[in-house]
Amino acid sequence: MTTPIPTTDPQNPARRELLLAAGMGAAALGTGALSAKAALAQATTDWDKTFPQSDRVDHRKVSFTNRYGIALVGDLYLPKDRGDAPLPALAVAGPFGAVKEQAAGLYAQEMAERGYAALAFDPSYIGESGGMPRYVASPDINTEDFMAAVDFLGLQDAVDRGRIGLIGICGFGGMALNAAAPDKRVRAVAVSSMYDMSRVTARGYFDSMTDEQRAEALTAMSLQRWDDAASEEAPKLAGGLPDTLDGIDNPVIAMYHAYYKTARGYHPRSLNSNGGWNITSAMSFMNMPQLTYIHEISPRPALIIAGSEAHSRYFSEDAFAAAREPKELMIIDGADHCDLYDQKDIIPFDKLQAFFDGHLV
Numbered sequence: 001m002t003t004p005i006p007t008t009d010p011q012n013p014a015r016r017e018l019l020l021a022a023g024m025g026a027a028a029l030g031t032g033a034l035s036a037k038a039a040l041a042q043a044t045t046d047w048d049k050t051f052p053q054s055d056r057v058d059h060r061k062v063s064f065t066n067r068y069g070i071a072l073v074g075d076l077y078l079p080k081d082r083g084d085a086p087l088p089a090l091a092v093a094g095p096f097g098a099v100k101e102q103a104a105g106l107y108a109q110e111m112a113e114r115g116y117a118a119l120a121f122d123p124s125y126i127g128e129s130g131g132m133p134r135y136v137a138s139p140d141i142n143t144e145d146f147m148a149a150v151d152f153l154g155l156q157d158a159v160d161r162g163r164i165g166l167i168g169i170c171g172f173g174g175m176a177l178n179a180a181a182p183d184k185r186v187r188a189v190a191v192s193s194m195y196d197m198s199r200v201t202a203r204g205y206f207d208s209m210t211d212e213q214r215a216e217a218l219t220a221m222s223l224q225r226w227d228d229a230a231s232e233e234a235p236k237l238a239g240g241l242p243d244t245l246d247g248i249d250n251p252v253i254a255m256y257h258a259y260y261k262t263a264r265g266y267h268p269r270s271l272n273s274n275g276g277w278n279i280t281s282a283m284s285f286m287n288m289p290q291l292t293y294i295h296e297i298s299p300r301p302a303l304i305i306a307g308s309e310a311h312s313r314y315f316s317e318d319a320f321a322a323a324r325e326p327k328e329l330m331i332i333d334g335a336d337h338c339d340l341y342d343q344k345d346i347i348p349f350d351k352l353q354a355f356f357d358g359h360l361v
Contacts, residue, residue: 035130036063039071043128049101050265056080057112066124066148068141073128074121075100077112078158088163088360089117091149095341096171096197097272099127102265103169103341114353117159121149127269133235135271137281139198139288146179150186163187163360171195174290177319181296188359190303190352193340194316201285221280228280240276252311259338291319298324303355305348307335
């Protein structure tokens with residue numbers, strides 16, 4: 001499957017000019033709030049998720065600004081029969097390179113059915129959120145995105161700001177743990193199929209990268225910066241998953257392909273479904289490790305969920321070992337990494353509900 005950059009994507013030149021014009025208008029008025037409103041105005045009003053809409057949940061598009069001034073767009077899910085009392089709330093993001101219309105939205109809608117105000121959001125530079133150039137990732141900015149989501153939730157009349165938690169999936173599992181450590185407003189955090197993106201980028205899978213390989217990768221990215229700076233085009237992308245599996249026998253690539261490149265999980269705004277990240281994004285992850293202070297989540301609780309057959313399982317086990325009590329590691333027998341993206345009969349939603357019900361009090 002090959003898909004051109006759609007006109008709804010800010011990397012598209014016409015779309016980019018529209019967003020830049022909106023941003024300049026906001027700057028002329030001297031207010032950051034208009035940036036969020038401009039971003040929201042560009043967001044689609046159609047239901048374009050990879051999962052069906054629930055008739056038990058109210059859904060609306062929202063926008064808010066992080067402390068770097070980047071406007072983020074999210075989907076806020078609220079239970080229809082919520083009553084008048086303020087609700088416990090969850091901010092949800094991930095996987096790394098996905099958009100809120102994929103796994104994060106599925107998790108958020110399900111938790112809203114279970115009584116939570118749940119916000120699934122696109123991180124900076126991704127999907128319907130702002131930030132130029134497109135398709136940049138950052139261990140700092142993406143951690144801040146979770147904190148900005150907490151800012152937003154705590155200002156909603158429907159939310160009890162004393163009962164806010166985080167759910168992170170895949171690479172944004174690491175971001176959620178990283179955000180929960182310093183942000184003491186977060187009362188509990190749960191992660192699913194967690195990746196430590198700084199570790200895997202800096203050291204390779206299972207820490208197999210040699211010093212020579214690391215230096216070679218950094219050299220290539222350093223030189224790429226000159227090429228990007230000299231070009232009038234968007235920064236070069238690293239490339240996403242292959243369109244077909246012809247000649248490919250890597251089971252991890254096949255697993256991701258089965259989600260991102262098929263009707264199961266494909267979305268036109270998802271990096272992993274299309275052209276991938278900006279090549280030089282990896283530099284900051286290689287230089288700035290996450291989870292250094294994971295022990296500071298304590299005494300607030302952390303729930304870490306992984307599949308027994310997931311290639312990424314060791315990230316969860318090592319994060320669990322580094323965290324302090326109260327903590328829980330839940331291994332789902334027979335599940336692979338992507339099963340925990342969208343397989344509702346495998347994702348332990350009952351456990352997630354019990355965890356947050358027990359700690360967001």
